[in-house]
Amino acid sequence: MRTGLFIQTGLRGVEREESLRYISKMLPLSVVLFGNDFSNEKELTELISKINHIYVVENNVPAPFIAVDQEGGNVVRIPWIDYSPSNLFLGKLDNPEFTNYVGMLTGYQLNSLGIRWNLAPVLDTLNGYNPVILERSFGSDLETIGKHGAEFIKGIQSYDVRATAKHFPGHGSVMVDSHVDLPEDKRNVESIINDSYPFRKAIDEGVSSIMLSHVLYNSLDENYPATLSAEVQKLLRHSFNYRNLIISDSMDMKAVKGRYDVSEIIKGSIKNEVDVIENADIVGSMEFYEQIQNIDTALLKPKEERIMQFMQPFKKLSYKPSPLLMRSVETVSSRIRRRKILNPDIEADLVLMDSKDESQVAEISKSTNLVSTHLADLNLKLKLHYGTEFLENMKESGRQIILVGRNEHLRSRVNLMNAISGKNNCVFISTSFDGDIGIVSEKMGYISTYSKKPSVIVGAILKAYGFMS
Template sequence: MTLHAPLIIDVAGTRLSKTDKRRLAHPLVGGVILFARNWADRAQLTKLCRQIKKVRADLLICVDHEGGRVQRFRSDGFTHLPPMRAFGDLWFNGPGAATGEAALNACNAATAAGFVLGAELRACGVDFTFAPVLDLDHGGSTVIGDRAFARDARVTTALAQALMHGLLQAGVRNCGKHFPGHGHVQADSHVDLPVDERDLATLVADDAAPYRWLNASLTSVMPAHVVYPQVDTRPAGFSARWLDGILRGQLGFTGAIFSDDLSMAGARQIDGREVSYTEAALAALEAGCDLVLLCNQCVVDGGAPIDALIDGLSEAVVTGRWAPREASEQRRQDLLPQGYPLPWDELMVDARYMHALSLLP
């Protein structure tokens, strides 16, 4: 077993620089997250992914690619996937809604979407996507909104299970987010620290319910940068009570836990004070995260924040402030894709793929 590699970082452009390669080769770096700035076309993306794997074959190549407004690759043949709300709408309003047939059709369409999403990413060399969103649509959150399947936790669970099955057909693992639920708060954790005043019983019975019902299917979870003060004063991603006590202990989750982006405003305030990226990473890891993300910092001062985080975590290992965990590394390795993907040209004429396209709402 190799040293636990918890850091997921990003790169600046459409090909790796020498600095990118140096960072990705560091034993504490476990993966890379791609953004629209890393995309020009399919050929370029495929070459970039090959460059990354040449640095280290075990690096996890990730992307936020959900469908709707959160889809990093949108041209050169990539399918424009619908927002998750479209599947909820099909469930409630599609033909046969009164008899339950619409619900089954919605689940079938969600499976098709998961397969299309995963197969297209894998055809270009991407390993993993941060999907599905399990947040409930309470109607007030602009940052979640139509990214959510529905308000009903049961409908959300069924549709998410279906989408995850489609991803698995393409060999791609899944990530439920944002635990225990971001859909009730109006504030956007990218720019603020949202606070949800509901009590634990309400949260577990409603917003967090999909995590209990999907505990045998979820391979990873991303907690919310939201404070639930009736449970803990820390945001969920920095709370051992939420991660080890409730998510793992009470709800039975056994997979990997990612922090959300540590550069977000919701991650910079812990225990009433502003923290550095290294302090935030250590707090997340100590609370129970297996992997921590730092996004969009490769373009700040030549990536100085990434170097500072790598150096800070390295120092924490040397001084004994943080100890790598073998179980966490195994969970990271378990997220690597299964099987071999179809090359793009073969995928485009694959019967299952073409049928899946026909099922999308």
């Protein structure tokens, strides 16, 4: 029995060549990559090739499952592909066929890069303003989340890419980020199980894996988060009758690391219902590897069988989904929350507040060539600015200003925006969760995109001028 089958590891913690030596020793089931592991497609392809060579050529075992968190929206690891819009965008659009298409396009592109496991979709319920989940969720309606989660899973798995529903039984009712501390969900059992409904829909759809959360659900287990809780894991495995792979969230997150020792983590996860431990730090992964070697193989055998089933290929679609459909739908899908129409005959300042250079502007310009209406064709007079320096130094009044960006945790930026809205004609295009609409001045138009994709922003700009409804 290969011990590494029960581990998904990242490459963090050591230099690249040393990390590959760790990989050669452990031969984990999966290697999860993050954005800082590569800077372009060439580097990504070379890295995957090196990892696969270690398995197939040097050790004569099947290639590992290269994994990423390609959730869409603002959580992407491979920004240059046609990644999906955010889940919140898809939930607001509420077109299940389009969500299925987004899953298909994501699966096709990941598979073409040699990535066969996507740690998505997020099926957490957005219970109010939640800075941890935000646009990662399909929304607050359980039926909507379940419906769109299932469609995304169906789409991505049709291209032989494993999906992961996360974070069971739900991370949407806690405000603490498990990367930095241990969140506690103090609701009753009924509420927790009710919010886990989307995971039932994912199970019905045949989702390949489910990720447990690093949240302490006091009414289910007063001592351990879901990743280490026998009670929560039994709920998933037995009450929900889930027969596929269960994976932990990364064990190097501070909700767990430093709070529980390695032996306690192994006892609560692998010795319970968890099949695969994720750990982004490769040195820590080696510690888990050494501990798993000491576990009775009889306990590991059912897990190995589930992993072998997980590794079986799906029947893969042979055609490539067209990215043009995504772009055309995105262009019309932003939402006008507070209408204010700008005058197309007067120059406007387009302020890309989250951009420090011209790259985003170049992408927006490029995007206009891919949609049916081009900004250039309309002869709009747009003066481009990057960052917030233009706003900070602004002395004039009576101008037209289009502000593009996201505001969570940035109250000082909101104050700056509100100050200029009193003496200028302003529209704010929010590229994130729209929970700040109550603190943005009512004098300012407000358009929600739930996405920072150029094609969506282009559509929102057109709506600011009244060219689209």
